[in-house]
Amino acid sequence: MRIFLTLAAIFCAAPAMAEHYETAPVTIVIHGGAGALAPGRYTPEEEAAFEAKLNEALDAGYAVLENGGAALDAVEAAIVLMEDAPMFNAGKGAVFTRDGKNELDSSIMDGATLNAGAVAGVTRVKNPIKLARAVMEKSDHVMFARDGAEKFAKENDLEMVKPSYFKTEHRWDAYKRALEAEKNKQKDAALFHDFKYGTVGAVALDAKGNLAAGTSTGGMMMKRYGRVGDTPIIGAGTFADNKSCAVSSTGWGEYFIRLTIARDICAQVEYQGKSVEEAADDVINHRLQDMGADGGVIVLAPDGSYAMTFNSKGMFRGVRNAEEKMIAIYGNKAE
Template sequence: MRFVLGFLAALWAAGAAFAADEASAPITIVIHGGAGALAPGRYTPEEEAAYKAKLGEALDAGYAVLEEGGAALDAIEAAIVTMEDSPLFNAGKGAVFTRDGKNELDTSIMDGRTLNAGAAAGVTTVKNPIKLARAIMENSEHVMFARDGADKFAKEQGLDLVKPEYFRTERRWNAYKKALKAEKEAAKDGKGAALPHPFKYGTVGAVALDADGNLAAGTSTGGMMMKRYGRVGDSPIIGAGTFADNKSCAVSATGWGEYFIRLTIARDICAQVEYAGKTVEEAADDVIHHRLPDLGGDGGVIVLGPDGSYVMSFNTKGMFRGVKNADTQMVAIYGETEATEE
């Protein structure tokens, strides 16, 4: 009798442990720091090391939240804030300049559990725009605020505000002056004032899966260098630059925003997963390697599924990116196969 009871107790314990394992999702965070003309040789070894170190820091910040049982929303916010605070990326501190020589920031966030979302466009005084996106999502009845209204709401919410010059870095200012000179020379030669292609890129983003099985996505950017007249890209637009739904996947995008808007890139990927039964890799590759270039655009996405599957897909020469889960920590800059295990 004792043997039978002992056996049943052991069987129950094993079953309980299995159920607990089944109930806990494979916590994962994936990040990107922008896609574009990132061919090997563009950066010095020291610059590459700096980028990879900051990507690793962002991954660690987000994953630490997940390890402690925190929510996916908190994890992506922690990761994105790390990149917003760095002058290396086109977001927050390292934002590019508009044609008028200003920094205008765009951002969005989405909760895959509730489908709630928040976004802001044209922000000029908010230190960490991703925090504003979350405040809009959680503390207002709206999804998106723009320009002066967004800055005003941030002040009402008690977020950290800075003077516009906080966002200026010499690297971005010099690039702006170079672009402005190129535009003037092109106009003088009768070639129009078309924006040089390399200036169309730059964004940071994160997607995460927490232990409760909830997904979240967020994106933050300084937008397109030399953008005009209050231009808004895909980053603050839910369904274009950001999307998350526990039923399908979480997506954050980076690239030529006009095309991501026209193709509703982020939502399309999740729709293919939900309705066509595709894997996140199949859906992302269809959009990024076929639909997007067929229209004339380029860029990349990070995508994370509710089972922990993920993909970092891009059709440019490179994309700052990284992933961390229980088995892997990886950061990379260039082609699809190049990676650095941490």
């Protein structure tokens, strides 16, 4: 399912922005997770809700870029909207751990400076992407976890909520079904697969030519013992470098960590001269797939070229620039 909108007429009325687009073709690409998203997975009403939120996130991020704002601000704006939306596995609407809790991970990276921030296992921070950025900009460290991360959030006046804020009934029902399947020693592969890969992310290119990337997730349903996936690990779930590209990942985190998916894509671009499409295809459709895992990435280059590559049945995704606006859910390859 795809929606296209040509925006050239809109920008013809804004000549003041022309030199920005000549300098760098401002662009934002987002994803809302990959996984078992074959047509028919959602009702038309559910699809419409996903499309509306993807559109809203794209518009929020692009508005920052259109007004001359930084790529970091655009990434944060888009991800906050998806963290606040109960249909995605990030922020409100996150999946449940084996112990019936919502534990959130997030990261962000600045392609201009290679500065990065990440948080893991937080349970009371309303918007983990904001905390990840605070770690990057207001500490000497890259990653904080659990109680320490939440203490840092309070010190920096970030909005805190009760753990119950993140609970949604559809996630709770799925958790109860998973517990029952486990109790009966049944391996309901479809049930676990449906919720394994939900994550949100954004990559952006601003008018100054700077790249940024960010990712946020509730992790894997039924995860145990303080498990941390790829999302908060720089180079696995998130990476950005103005010399190569910006990447946000979604998939089976253990494999994305082993393959350092995000960094590998950017390394192929930087050192082998590949396009972002070629690099993403090699890493997702060959290296990852050869290990028996699936997922996807969004990738953005300094020239505005982009890739939305996945080897699962679908990936919530979208892009907006001066020429194009597109969102999609289904498909077995980026189009």
